[in-house]
Amino acid sequence: LLWAWMLLGLSLGLEVHQSHSDLIKKAGDEVHIFCTHERTNYRVILWYQQSPGDTAMKLIGHLYFKDATMEDGYKKDFGISGDLGGDTAKNGSLTIQTVKQDHSAVYYSCSVTNSQSFFIFGPTDLKVTAPQTVKILRPSPLECRDQKKKEGKRRKTLVCVASGFYPDHVTVFWQHNGKNITDGVATDAAAKRNEIxxxxxITSRLRLLAKTWFNPDNEFSCYVTFFNGTYTNYSTSIYSWWMGSGALFKYSLTSI
Incomplete structure (x- = not known):
């Protein structure tokens, strides 16, 4: 039925644009979705949200000329603005000031005349992600048991996993006590996409001598550089043993 309404709008020559058919945003970002059309007698734009797994469309609010009215439950995080007056093309926007993961949904706009004729536009599929993460996985305690090598030559493997990135412009490098290292490093040739x-x-592995891992003075750091218009550096560090038990992790984030 939604597609029938949209096709009806096209059949009448209605030029409609709702920005972004797909949006992927990080939690905490600000989101803007725009709707524009050329019918000068359509003075109302309504905005709807369709949550994952739900067939119902929930009314967020509407814009009448320049006056916005928000529904309960949407007043805190959502905003509507625009100008539907005059005899020029109409435009309206839906804003989510600080987007959260539960705002992931499909969004539609609906333009209405005073005679209640209407057209539904969209959709915009918004996916909100958790913050990107970088972590180092400790070596398995069983790793050396199957290695038939002389004592002192056995190996341990650290695994750095960076996840939650979009797009796939990610690079990884390792440091040992603050110095870059490449020996024993194997990084995925390309980032892997989760189709859901x-x-x-992306995953990177650092293979090192077991005695190097068990030296309590050694610190191993994984650095990930992510680019989505600006460069953002993520890093995390691990010590083999800290005060005789467990591992100490450090995490930092910088943007440049």
Missing amino acids: TKLYS
């Missing part, structure tokens, strides 16, 4: 979340992850 549409986000990317």
Whole structure:
């Protein structure tokens, strides 16, 4: 039925644009979705949200000329603005000031005349992701048991996993006590895409001597550089043993 309404609008020559058929945003970002059309007698734009797994469309609010009215439950995080007056093309926008993961949904706009004729436009599929993560996985305690090598030559493997990125412009490098290292490093040739979340992850492995891992003075760091218009650096560090038990992790984030 939704597609029938949209096709009806096209058959009448209605030029309609709702920005972004797909949006992927991080939690905390600000989101803007725009709707424009050329019918000068359509003075109302309504905005709807369709949550994942729900066939119902919930009314977020509407714009009448320049006056916005929000429904309860949407007043805190959502905003509507625009100008539907005059005899020029009409435009309206839906804003989510600080987007959250439960705002992931499909969004539609609906333009209405005073005679109640209407057209539904969209959709915009918004996916909100958790913050990107970088973590180092400790070596398995069983890793050396199957290695038939002389004592002192046995190996341990650290695994750095970076996940929750979009797009796939990610690079990884390792440091040992603050110095870059490449020996024993094997990184995925390309980031892998999760077809459900549409986000990317990449894995890098550092293989080192077991005695190097068990030296309590050694610190191993994984650095990930992510680019989505600006460069953002993520890093996390791990010590083999800290005060005799467990591992100490450090995490930092910088944007440049």
